[in-house]
Amino acid sequence: MSSSPPSRGRPRDPRSHEAIIRATAELMVEVGYAATSIGAVAARAGVGKDTIYRRWPGKPELVFEAVFTTTDDLPPPDTGTLAGDLTVLLQGLVDEFRAPAAAAALPGLLADFAADPELRARIRGDFLAPSKARLLVVFERAVLRGEIAGETPVDLVLDTLAGAVFFHIGLIGEHPDQELAALLAAVVAKGIEVR
Amino acid sequence: MSSSPPSRGRPRDPRSHEAIIRATAELMVEVGYAATSIGAVAARAGVGKDTIYRRWPGKPELVFEAVFTTTDDLPPPDTGTLAGDLTVLLQGLVDEFRAPAAAAALPGLLADFAADPELRARIRGDFLAPSKARLLVVFERAVLRGEIAGETPVDLVLDTLAGAVFFHIGLIGEHPDQELAALLAAVVAKGIEVR
């Protein structure tokens, strides 16, 4: 289908790619997003700076790829109730935001994304897309069960869930309570239910 | 109690203070948080860099003061219902986050605050404190009216409200709908009501 490029010249070394990603993730945990420089990543990965700039336009894109490796092909949760489904979904967000590299990277990363018009679009496009797909399925089932109305605003609910977790854990640095996900899920589920 | 400083030598010029604040707010709107440097602020304010560093430890503190001037001594809303009160409260947050200087500053500013342990504490301490005070009163009245339970977690609800608005408007840059505050308030109020 998509005609792969003729692949002229020396192909890029996948070991460089991997070393860069690993070095980035390590530095993120050790010194944080702001103190991580492309040069330091290159040095730790044993790689030239060009080798990084050849693959990523800048630090935000590199860190994004390094930190969010989780291929979110988890199936949408199906617990039988909206609150249950939201709990599973939220627990996923909590786990994602709490991972050391992600926690260290998120505030600075999102700030850089927000500052660039082109990257800003990718927050919803790339970052939230997997969650949105799962949330859509959850909502469809809830509509069929008669729990919520058909026109429930998915984007706004997702922004609220993600925003709550990000603010609570990412920014303020609160250690997440065991039932945080369940608590938030209950509130939101009850809030959007038809009755 | 606080021993007034000995006040030897030339006193600080309040006009410098004002010029710095104004220059900072202007630059925030014109070039954004990341592209605003202390040197540029000094140049525009017609001030030496030291005059800035003498008053603020760094860019985050300066910008925080420059952008959030609104002395939040508004009285807590009292519309008669929890949903009504939350709507007023949320509308305040939306307006605050939507102001040009604040919108331009917030993501980078919060990222810098989150990166520094000392500043991180000020997010809840200084940034959210006024809203929390008002929310506490709102909650007290709602408890008296029997709308919510007494042990409703104020901090978590506030994080959720602020997070939702910040993510929706600050990060993603969504133009806030006219009824955004009312919609969010309705969901959250319904979500935390006892019945």
Next chain:
Amino acid sequence: MSSSPPSRGRPRDPRSHEAIIRATAELMVEVGYAATSIGAVAARAGVGKDTIYRRWPGKPELVFEAVFTTTDDLPPPDTGTLAGDLTVLLQGLVDEFRAPAAAAALPGLLADFAADPELRARIRGDFLAPSKARLLVVFERAVLRGEIAGETPVDLVLDTLAGAVFFHIGLIGEHPDQELAALLAAVVAKGIEVR
């Protein structure tokens, strides 16, 4: 004579050679010696960088070959007088140093040659050798005519002639006067004549 190489594998394409030389000479005139990079030569010649490095060790050697193509098999001048012979010889040097590509290349080229011990020897060995051969014949005839002594220091005279022309034209960029060669020749001839 020279043991022909075993010549296994694909032979070198003479068209690449020619294209490289041409591209080098063009770039020399257009952007100068310092701003000419091997990569730029390769790109303009439609050739890989290795194809250049396979033939020349570096920029100095490449430029030297590209710029000094003049196969100096001119016969030694024989005008009947030392001054006349030197005039012809000097005019040759002037013409050589004044050619656009040579004028653009010479200062940087000689600097690179001077900086490398191995290349430094080639200044006298390759660069000045043809002129020296002709000057030797001119001197022999002048000795026979009794114009100069037998022990006249050829190398020093040649350095002086070349140095004068290089400094005057190559470095300072003086537009050569019509009689420059004759004038210099007259001074030097008179200076080394026995009486």
Next chain:
Amino acid sequence: MSSSPPSRGRPRDPRSHEAIIRATAELMVEVGYAATSIGAVAARAGVGKDTIYRRWPGKPELVFEAVFTTTDDLPPPDTGTLAGDLTVLLQGLVDEFRAPAAAAALPGLLADFAADPELRARIRGDFLAPSKARLLVVFERAVLRGEIAGETPVDLVLDTLAGAVFFHIGLIGEHPDQELAALLAAVVAKGIEVR
């Protein structure tokens, strides 16, 4: 006369200036002109790169000042004969070109000067000016003594003398013979004498 600037702000530290000059001269001798980078000079001088760029536009100007410190206010030679005067003058050139730092710097330095139109003018303007002043006096005296004609081309003679020494010593790297200056002076003096 020249109104000294009002001198606002912190004055430039003369110790930085001196340290930079010294570091440059040392590196010139140790690694040569081409291998000397501004960054290396800064590191050795214990100085930031900006401190160098604040004072000099680039490497050529810096090296020029670092290497040619000799305040050429020597009085013009006056030995009684043109050949004698030229010998003294040439010996000065030989000594200048033979100094370790100068010998290492000259070819690359002159190449960089020749490559930039603005700097090119300074070769005659700054570099040769002191020698030219002295040569003019020498010529005046020689004219009064009737040794040479009044219209002897000073610039051309100076280019020849400087070119000969530069080519012989600077480029080819010949160890200068004890009588080199006297020999060249004799040839040139004889060459331009009226009889």
Next chain:
DNA sequence: GTTTAATCGAGACGGTACGTCAGGTCTTCTC
């Protein structure tokens, strides 16, 4: 006719230097 090997264009690779800019401190003179 098949191996074998060097060459080709292309471009990735680890380095090094570039010249600029910001951070935060210091040092001068002036008020």
Next chain:
DNA sequence: GAGAAGACCTGACGTACCGTCTCGATTAAAC
């Protein structure tokens, strides 16, 4: 002592070349 000015050291930026390497594809001579 505060203030404006600007020098100072540090360190990161993103780009450009360096000379080497690794691809797949040619192109001949050797087998």
